[in-house]
Amino acid sequence: MLKILFSPSENKKTGGTEEQKELFGSNSARETILNEYNSVVNSHNEEVIKELFGFKKFSDCQPYINDIFKSPLMHSIERYDGIAYQYLNFETLNNSAKEYLMKNSIIFSNLYGPIFGGDTIANYKVKQGNNIGNLIPDKFYKDRFSYQLDLFLSNADILDLRAGYYDKFYEINKPYLTLKFLKDGKVVSHWAKAYRGLVLRAVAENSINSIEEFMKIQIDTLSVKEIIKKKNRTEIVYEIR
Template sequence: MLKILFSPAEGKASGGSEYAKEILGSNSARENILNEYNNILKRGDEETIKELFGFKKFSDCKPYINDIFNSPLMCAVERYQGVAYEYLDFDSLDEKSQEYIKSNTIIFSNLYGPILGGDTIANYKVKQGNDVGKFIPDRFYKDRFSYQLDLYLAKSEILDLRAGYYDKFYKVTKPYTTMKFLKGGKTVSHWAKAYRGLVLRAVAQNNINSMEEFMALEIDGLSVEEITVIKNKTEIVYNITN
């Protein structure tokens, strides 16, 4: 089976109606960092909360100040809002494609760590790179969850669509495939998010179950420029053609 590694987004949809359920690698370690986050909000120190969320105005923080253990829940792939998720356009996919993403995509949250697209999470805010109290999320989850992820991914092929920052949460130890996008011969940075979303959408729509199937997949607007292999990493370089 193919598993896709994906990034979260700073923006979140509010609300939710899903029931709480066990999430990927769920254990007491994750509860520790969630409790730390919740306690920061309960203490109500405005400067600390603004710093954690990455906001200048405390009024912008208020929608996120809720008890995370008693908040409405939503599937992670529906909760996140950003360029990649806009181009993924999850809501417009058919049910089979949606279930594919929920079951086969691992998103690396700045609060929850590695979660499946279908795992339910509360509306939260942690600016990328920020500590959560005494916890440094990328180090914390790399230390506590890498072994579990190695086991979980042992029999799967891996397509890594994460932004580079999220490599800090988990280093893939087996062969995997990643990609780079070129426009006019130059590497695309910000808009790479859009194409990662489009790639995930195409993978789900075509129910891709192996890298062999993926390599045969034609994706609108992209053509393969070259493929390089360094140790366990295969990088596909795409030209953006539209």
């Protein structure tokens, strides 16, 4: 089976009606960082809260000042609402494609760490790169979840669609596929998020089960320019038409 590693987004949808469920690799480690987050958010220390969220005005923080353990829950693949997720357009997929993404996508959250697309999470705010109290999220989760991820992915093909920052959370120790996007011969950076979303949508619509199957699909607006192999990493370079 193909597993897709994906990034979260700063923007998120509010609300949620899903029930609490055990998250990927659920253990006391994740509870530790969630408790730390909750302590900061409910500390009444405006400067510390603004720093965690990445806001300049405390009024912007108010929607996120809640008890995370009592907040409404939503599937992570639906919670995130950044550019990649807008281009994924999860709501318009058929039920089979939705179920595929809930089971086969792993999103690397700045708060929750690695979670399935179908795992239920609260609305939260952690500015990428910020510490949560005294904890450094990427180091925290790399130290505590890498072994579990190695085991889970041991028999899977891997498509890594994460932004480079999220390599800090987990280093892949087996052959995997990643993508690069060019426009007029230049690497696309910010808008690469959009094309990652389009690729994820195509993978779900075609229920791709292996790298071999992925290599055969045609993705709108993208054409393969070259394929670069280096050690465990295979990179497809796409030209945006």
